[in-house]
Amino acid sequence: MPDDDFEAFVEQRYSALLCTAYLLCGSRDRAEDLLQSALAAALPKWRRMDHPEAYLRRVMVNQLANVWRRPIREIVTAVLPDRPGHDPAIEDRDELWTALRRLPVRMRAVLVLRYWEDRSEQETAQILGVSVGTVKSHASRGLDRLRELVPAPSMTAANGEN
Amino acid sequence: MIDELRATLDRHADDVRPRPEPYARVVRLRRRRRQQRVTVLAVVFVLLVTTPTIWLLTPPGDGPHQPAASVPAALLPLLRSPTRGSLAGDAAFLEVMRRRTAAEVGSVRGNPGDGPYMPTDPDRIKVLFAGDIGSRRYVLTAGMDGWPLKAAFLGDPGEGPEELYQTGSGSLEAAEETSFGTGDGVHPEESFLLLGPVGAVYEEGQAQWSSTGVTRTWHPVEVPDGYYAVVEVTRSQRLRVRLGDTVLREVQTYPADPGAAVGLDPKPYGGRGTAFPDVAEQVGSSLLRLTQLAGTGATLRVLWSSQVPAPGAAGATGRAATVQVVTTDGGGPYFTGIADADGNWRDHPTGSGFAAGPEQALIVMRLPSYAAEDNQRLQIIAPPAAVRAELVRDGQVEEVPLTKGAGWWTEAGKVTATVRAYDAAGNLLATAEFTDLLPPQCDRLNPPTCQAPEPAPSTPDAIGPTG
Structure with missing residues (x-):
């Protein structure tokens, strides 16, 4: 089963893919599980795969959508942070991040792929296995939804409100 | 908005650090899944043959919902405590949560070689808490073998056990603490739960600060339901759970609302x-x-x-x-x-x-x-x-x-x-x-x-x- 190419791919791309997984699901533990699961699914098909990164992203999004089938509203941190006793007033007051976690999985995936990975609409559509129109619609509605969820004053003057 | 979204995603992505040996873990996970598929029929057969025998031979107190001897002693009191929460008496609900935990967490975190782990057998999983706290339904489960992993689920009151979503997993501690947001995003609220073993004493500390440190005076807190929950955290509290002379956990709560301005002179x-x-x-x-x-x-x-x-x-x-x-x-x-x-x-x-x-x-x-x-x-x-x-x-x-x-x-x-x-x-x-x-x-x-x-x-x- 071990495959040198696959091993090299994992070593080189794991951190980047883990970032994507984390942005998709909002939990570090869950991101590791999600990526590990997707890589385990990819391993037997590795030699036949033309676009492994696209495949992995699609598997991760599908896993999230299938398991949760609902927006993520908040995350319970099961593992203690590096430094306990931090004040949420300072560390956790990130309204845009909180709002992002409330979006449906596929809408959130479109925003992550389009605006964090800088994928084109075409690429995003191919990765997610949906039409370009769906990507446009999800991106537009996702941004609209974020504007609704994040109050305007803190979007423009976020000092002290992070 | 797009620039701010990019900045937010960048900032959170910067904090992500992979666990060591990702490739080795993928290979182990793949191997485990393949073995699970190959052996599932054999396992079913063996269980059918051996379960009655095991049931007859197992001494009282070491049944399917009791922690194994291999569990660290500090965790045994919590694992041996009954399920707490408003749904503790709903056997069907608890059974589904055990099965979900085994299937969703045990399937990916079920290897003792990877650290804390969750059994894949629902009978080796305990529901520590199941109930509603304010506007959230919360369930906490944990494995009862070796180094136990815990898993948390959240949902809305009234939702069935299949509808809750898994929110995280981690190493079980002698007393558990969790907090979760319950506001609407515009008006943040925070709920809090502190869960120790049955028989534990819950205390709140009053601090006296000085230039050299802090001393605390501890007073008991009533916990008629066997746990301490705050539906809406409106003040900061220092709390601890004690079993005999041993302090199992000391935590602090923080209200989601920062409160009124403190009004200090900003000149350094x-x-x-x-x-x-x-x-x-x-x-x-x-x-x-x-x-x-x-x-x-x-x-x-x-x-x-x-x-x-x-x-x-x-x-x-x-x-x-x-x-x-x-x-x-x-x-x-x-x-x-x-x-x-x-x-x-x-x-x-x-x-x-x-x-x-x-x-x-x-x-x-x-x-x-x-x-x-x-x-x-x-x-x-x-x-x-x-x-x-x-x-x-x-x-x-x-x-x-x-x-x-x-x-x-x-x-x-x-x-x-x-x-x-x-x-x-x-x-x-x-x-x-x-x-x-x-x-x-x-x-x-x-x-x-x-x-x-x-x-x-x-x-x-x-x-x-x-x-």
């Missing part, structure tokens, strides 16, 4: 830096919450405030402030925070602690960073009359000029040094020992967490059984 003491009222206000507010002094009329003073470099911050700089609570002996706990141009906040473990009054205190800290690497700037806050500081390391002495008692030097690696501050006449005003090498869990406003070296954790052997 002795002219040490520039006033940043909004930063000072925010740092002061945080300090009061960290010390549970919010709403008590405690007096605050700004010790230092300045624009400083901050790697990874918007504009690569931030506005920093160090604020101190003035206690009866003139000094008190202090806390340092920094905000960048986008309003994002950071602190550093060395930026908080206890200090005497500003005419005597010498504070040394590394400034916070917004990137993976440390901020190279180390800040000195000395008595305002100080004009220079000496850094003494390995017999070598370096000088740092001070303006009104404030100065800095840059250094990338971890620093341990004795720092001395002198006035213009060469008189020694103050001395401080500084180190970056704090224990990983160190919170300097909670001194017991900074005692070093840390005793070896009582985690079990991840592979073999433990007593």
Whole structure:
């Protein structure tokens, strides 16, 4: 089963893919599980795969959508942070991040792929296995939804409100 | 909006760190899944044949919902306690949660070789809590073998066990704490749960702060349901769970709403830096919450405030402030925070602690960073009359000029040094020992967490059984 190419791919791309997984699901533990699961699914098909990164992203999004089938509203941190006793007033007051976690999985995936990975609409559509129109619609509605969820004053003057 | 979204995603992605050996873990996971598929029929067959025999031979008290002998002793009281929460009596609900945990968590975190793990057999999983807290339905499950993993699920009241979504997993502790947001995103609220073993005593601590530390007086808290829950956290509380003489866990709650403005004078003491009222206000507010002094009329003073470099911050700089609570002996706990141009906040473990009054205190800290690497700037806050500081390391002495008692030097690696501050006449005003090498869990406003070296954790052997 071990495959040198696959091993090299994992070593080189794991951190980047883990970032994507984390942005998709909002939990570090869950991101590791999600990526590990997707890589385990990819391993037997590795030699036949033309676009492994696209495949992995699609598997991760599908896993999230299938398991949760609902927006993520908040995350319970099961593992203690590096430094306990931090004040949420300072560390956790990130309204845009909180709002992002409330979006449906596929809408959130479109925003992550389009605006964090800088994928084109075409690429995003191919990765997610949906039409370009769906990507446009999800991106537009996702941004609209974020504007609704994040109050305007803190979007423009976020000092002290992070 | 798009730029801000990109910045938010960048910032959170920067904090992601992979666990070690990702490839080896993928291979193990793949192998395990293949083995599971191949053996599933055999397992079913074996179970059909052997289950009646095992049932007949198993001594009382060691049944399917009892923790195994291999579980660390400190966790046994919690695992042996009955399920708590408003749904504790709903056997069907609990059964589904055990099955879900086995299938969704055990399937990916079921290898004892990977550390804490979740069994794949629902009968080896315990539901520790199942119930509604305010506007959330919360379920906490844990494995009962070896080094137990816990898993948490959340949903809305009234939702069935299949509808809850898994929110996280981690190593089980002797008493469990969780908090979760329950607001609508615009009006944040926070709910809180503290869950210890049956028979445990829950206590709330009242703190007395001084320039050298904190002492706490503990008073029992009533827990008629066997756990402590707060539907909406509106004040900061210091709580602990005790079983006999052993403190299982000590935690602090934080309200989601930062509350009213603290109203402090933003001008830094002795002219040490520039006033940043909004930063000072925010740092002061945080300090009061960290010390549970919010709403008590405690007096605050700004010790230092300045624009400083901050790697990874918007504009690569931030506005920093160090604020101190003035206690009866003139000094008190202090806390340092920094905000960048986008309003994002950071602190550093060395930026908080206890200090005497500003005419005597010498504070040394590394400034916070917004990137993976440390901020190279180390800040000195000395008595305002100080004009220079000496850094003494390995017999070598370096000088740092001070303006009104404030100065800095840059250094990338971890620093341990004795720092001395002198006035213009060469008189020694103050001395401080500084180190970056704090224990990983160190919170300097909670001194017991900074005692070093840390005793070896009582985690079990991840592979073999433990007593």
